[in-house]
Amino acid sequence: MNVFTAVVFIVLISLAYSKNIKYCSTTCPSEYRPVCAEIERPRRGRCTFFNLCVLMRRQCRRPIEVWRVMLTGTCPLSSNFCDRFMEING
Structure with a gap:
């Protein structure tokens, strides 16, 4: 395999992989509008999000x-693991 073929192969693999990566927002507005949500798995509980x-x-x-x-x-009642969900940019 020559160098050109190897480079093309690596670029194609990289492109295929990058299309599977989902973009998730990194910042959220600082307006406090709480939302109560329930988690169903991997554990069960309710948390208030900012x-x-x-x-x-x-x-x-x-x-x-x-x-x-x-x-x-x-x-009304939050689970004991919920504190970290109140952070805006956590």
């Missing part, structure tokens, strides 16, 4: 987690 953007970014970055919006506003 706003819908923060929830959507979390879902995008961690697709194994399945979140469902329960209501607009804070959750």
